[in-house]
Amino acid sequence: MNETINDAVSKLYHKLTDWVESLILLLPNLLIAIVVFLLLYTAGKLIRKGLAKPLHRFVHSRALVDLGLNIISIAFVALGLFVALSIIGLDKAVTSLLAGVGIVGLALGFAFQDIASNFVSGVLMAISKPIQIGDVIQSNDHFGTVININLRSTIIRTMQGQHVHIPNKDIYNKPIVNYSEEGKRRIDLKCGVSYGDDLEKVKRVTIEAVQTIEHILPNEGVTLFFKEFGDSSINFEIRYWVDFKKQPDYLAALSDGIMRIKKAYDENNIMIPFPIRTLDFGIKGGEKLNEQLQTVLSEKANGKHN
Known part of the structure; x- marks a missing residue:
């Protein structure tokens, strides 16, 4: 032992x-x-x-x-x-x-495949810079201003004030509409005038009215195209460019265009017609309403007399 x-x-x-x-x-x-x-x-x-x-x-x-x-x-x-x-x-x-x-x-x-994908997309976005803070963009059915870009998600503030967190992979892999990148934006304003108006006069008056809008870019020019014969009007589209830094700039230029065109038309006796609809109340197509009314009244009158 x-x-x-x-x-x-x-x-x-x-x-x-x-x-x-x-x-x-x-x-x-x-x-x-x-x-x-x-x-x-x-x-x-x-x-x-x-x-x-x-x-x-x-x-x-x-x-x-x-x-x-x-x-x-x-x-x-x-x-x-x-x-x-x-x-x-x-x-x-x-x-x-x-x-x-x-x-x-x-x-x-x-x-953590999704996390890694968002992280890599965030790094690539930081390098390529397709969007920056302050840009007005539309992505994944969301429209607003970019307020933050991190390595996981991009945060935009909608025009109603809500914050939307969009994963970076969804922004990097899908189309992005960047309204701020060019610093300008084109407004396509549609309108119509009556068939009785002089179209050459309409074109001249409309373009002159639009050219007085604040922040309009004169070098880009103002164009007007008549596009179709409508039910009650001849329809056209006028296009003009304005400075664009934020969404209110666009809305203000659009609103000014509508007000100035309306005022110019009132001063020049140009009519923007109301939609016209013909209502057929007859049993047989094509019969006029007043004729139908007279017939009914006549039948009632004869019935009482008899």
């Missing part, structure tokens, strides 16, 4: 001795590994700090800049960890760690 205990204690002593010797031999490499890790970690912080101001100056998306700076910091920390493990001879641990990171990343990619 005593011999068994003595053998166990002896083996434990030799094992601990081997560990201590290995630690002493490993100590220089361990110190070097720690120094290398700290150097790379410090380098990452310095590079992040040095790039922060230039990136914020040239890249307007704060979220994209912060993302890039965080990636730089994580990259230097990971590099320092892998180099340190290699110095102390844990190459297999480094290989296993890299394999584990790859498997975890693949699993997270499948689990």
Whole structure:
């Protein structure tokens, strides 16, 4: 029994001795590994700090800049960890760690596919800049002003004041109508005049009325096209361009156009006709209402007389 205990204690002593010797031999490499890790970690912080101001100056998306700076910091920390493990001879641990990171990343990619898609779309939008804060856009059946763009979603404020959060992948992968990109917008105003009016006079009076609208762009020109013979009017469309920074600019120019055309028509005796409908109350098609009324009254009168 005593011999068994003595053998166990002896083996434990030799094992601990081997560990201590290995630690002493490993100590220089361990110190070097720690120094290398700290150097790379410090380098990452310095590079992040040095790039922060230039990136914020040239890249307007704060979220994209912060993302890039965080990636730089994580990259230097990971590099320092892998180099340190290699110095102390844990190459297999480094290989296993890299394999584990790859498997975890693949699993997270499948689990958070929509989140990753929105994130990538947000990065691409920050680079290509199809829209910017303050733009008036229409996307995914929503119309409003862009008030925020982050790496997950784009927020627009509708004309009624509601905030709509649209995932970035839906904006990046689908058509976007950007009304603010050109800084101008064309108004297509439809109207009609009676068949008795002089069309040349109508065209001249209408164009002159529209040309006095505030914020109109004279270099773009004003055009008027008669388009069809309507039921009670000859219909036309007048087109003119105005400055556009926000939706009220467009609505004000449209409203001014209607008011000025109406006033010009009143001053020049040009009529915008009401819709005309012919109602047939007769049993037989084509019979006039007054004739039918006279017949009915005559029949009633004869009936009373008899």
